[in-house]
Amino acid sequence: MKKLNVGIIGAGFMGKAHVVGYSNMPKLFWPAHAVPVMKTVCDIDPQIAAEAKDRFGFEKSVTDWRDIVNDPDIDVVSVCTPNDTHAEISIAAIKAGKHVLCEKPLASTLKAAKDMADAAEKVPNVITMSAYQYRRVPAVVLAKRFVDEGKLGNILNIRCVYLQSWSADPNSPLSWRFQKDIAGAGTLGDIGSHIIDIAQYMAGDIDEVVSMLKTYIPQRPIQEGGVDLLGTVKLNADAKKAPVDVEDEVSCLVKFKNGAIGSLEATRNAWGRNNYLAVEIHGTKGSILFNYERLNELQVCFADDPEHFRGFKTVHTGPAHYYGPATWNIPGMNIGYGELKAIEIFDFITAIVENKQPSTHFGVGYGIEKVCEAIKISANNSKWEKVK
């Protein structure tokens, strides 16, 4: 059995998610194309690095990412650090011949994202992947199948929202996600990028946007340490505060190259919404609705159903659907975020073994950054802006 030695850089929330994905992939997808070996974990914080080694079963831990990138024993690198570090680490890893799975957004600036896509293009034998995992949810793949098979007719409109609530409390601390020099953008890059990916996956390239960005909470309490606890910690209201220089909310209308229109909205300040990534598509022959909070379901409505029977109906995904046979063998047993990250790793390892770039290679991640850039320019100018 082929083995691939894995190095994970950044052992926070996504470091854990990648470990769950690598470890569980062969347990679900068997026979696996290759079995990942948890070789080295890196975190800039020595305590987090040491804990991650024991907790996640790595052979060793390091605190400098170069010790992974320059290690000839490492085949595969997962970049799970804050956004401003993605470019330097990924480009060094590509140059060292490692396959790279980098968390999204691809980078904290458009220039850095372009450099990453260019570096990837220069070494075609290296597989690169941006971690836009939501397009791999079996119900989303099913939705895409309905679109591709023409079951919805021509797409008229695609409405995408990504709503969370973890930053709605003004006492949620000023983590790196609220600092432009680290994150690059606020909600737009963090979760807006995911729905740009879903929208373009379903309806093709976005051509033009008109948008608004809004910051609701202009300053937040300063936190200790580099890890973003995503609102799980509330600091005392009289803690020292510092300004937030990124947006809390993005709202925009979009025109696609294929003539469809749509809207994208994202916020982390929507009380009552947790991980509400929802996409509703209306076509000339039907509609579909997906909501990640019920990720094992797809709502479908077909225009040619008899009138007394027409309306949204629910398909529960399971073994009959894409990736389904590998997960659980009875519909309704359901998958969650852990299985989704294993699916993502399956696609990444498959791409490596077959030497074929995955659907979310760095060029696609860069394309998403171009849309983000147009959204920022439009919000600034209050005008429609072409995606360049």
Ligand SMILES: NC(=O)c1ccc[n+]([C@@H]2O[C@H](COP(=O)([O-])OP(=O)(O)OC[C@H]3O[C@@H](n4cnc5c(N)ncnc54)[C@H](O)[C@@H]3O)[C@@H](O)[C@H]2O)c1
């Ligand atoms: N795909 C998704 O759905 C998803 C979800 C959450 C986060 N993300 C992305 O994953 C990345 C990490 O986010 P997170 O939520 O895991 O953050 P986090 O704050 O939980 O963890 C980041 C970790 O990286 C470490 N770190 C920082 N700089 C480093 C460096 N130079 N070298 C080594 N380690 C370093 C920190 O100490 C921390 O432990 C971000 O790009 C984020 O946008 C993606």
